[in-house]
Amino acid sequence: MIENEKSSGTGIKRLLRALGWSWAGLKSAIKGEAAFRQELICCIIGAPLALYLGQSGVERVLLLGSLLLVLIVELLNSAVEAIVDRVGTEHHPLSGQAKDMGSAAVFMALTNVIITWGLILY
Numbered sequence: 001m002i003e004n005e006k007s008s009g010t011g012i013k014r015l016l017r018a019l020g021w022s023w024a025g026l027k028s029a030i031k032g033e034a035a036f037r038q039e040l041i042c043c044i045i046g047a048p049l050a051l052y053l054g055q056s057g058v059e060r061v062l063l064l065g066s067l068l069l070v071l072i073v074e075l076l077n078s079a080v081e082a083i084v085d086r087v088g089t090e091h092h093p094l095s096g097q098a099k100d101m102g103s104a105a106v107f108m109a110l111t112n113v114i115i116t117w118g119l120i121l122y
Contacts, residue, residue, distance in 0.1 A: 029078055035106070036074050043067045059120050066109075066116040073109040077102035 009017065029036040046067045054060030080102040084095045 025075065029075055033074070033078050036071070036078060039070050039074055043071055053121060062116050063120060066113045070106070070109045070113060073105050077106050 030040065047064055050063030050067065051060055054063050080098055084098050087095070
């Protein structure tokens, strides 16, 4: 057995720990990230709409999936920002570039929602 497997556990034990870490990450994003809270509210409102407005299983998955993608990308963007801020608060071009790219990724995910919903519903 590899050392990492020993320390991290296997099977159900590891799965439960990973679930706990994921839950902690979600709680942290809800507590500390205004953008995530706003997008979560949109997703909570949009999810039932996606299920209702989609005419087929594929349409429902695309509508709902586009909303969930925004939350996923926002979590990754927040993680990038946290790492950049942890490294240092002084201005550095690469730090700004990393944050800008994270923001651009969220913008693209939001654009994906608009395109997906627009093409399916109109």
